[in-house]
Amino acid sequence: MEKTTLNVKGMTCGHCVKAVEGSVSELSGVSSVTVHLKEEKVDVEFNPSEVSLSEIKETIDDQGYDVV
Numbered sequence: 001m002e003k004t005t006l007n008v009k010g011m012t013c014g015h016c017v018k019a020v021e022g023s024v025s026e027l028s029g030v031s032s033v034t035v036h037l038k039e040e041k042v043d044v045e046f047n048p049s050e051v052s053l054s055e056i057k058e059t060i061d062d063q064g065y066d067v068v
Helices: 014-025 053-062
Strands: 002-009 030-036 041-046
Touching (some): 002 053, 014 030, 014 041, 014 053, 041 053
Antiparallel strands (some): 002 041
């Protein structure tokens, strides 16, 4: 398992948290997702043999937020 923290811009409310956590947690290989709204950060624990970091970033981008 690998852990990473992503800086994500554009999250402003509880709906944003649910959108990001829900979409990323559905990816195969992701074991946990935690959004820190005030810090604009997302902690992700994942298996890199099942899902890539770029796939995780793309999933967040697809929800309308910017991974920086």
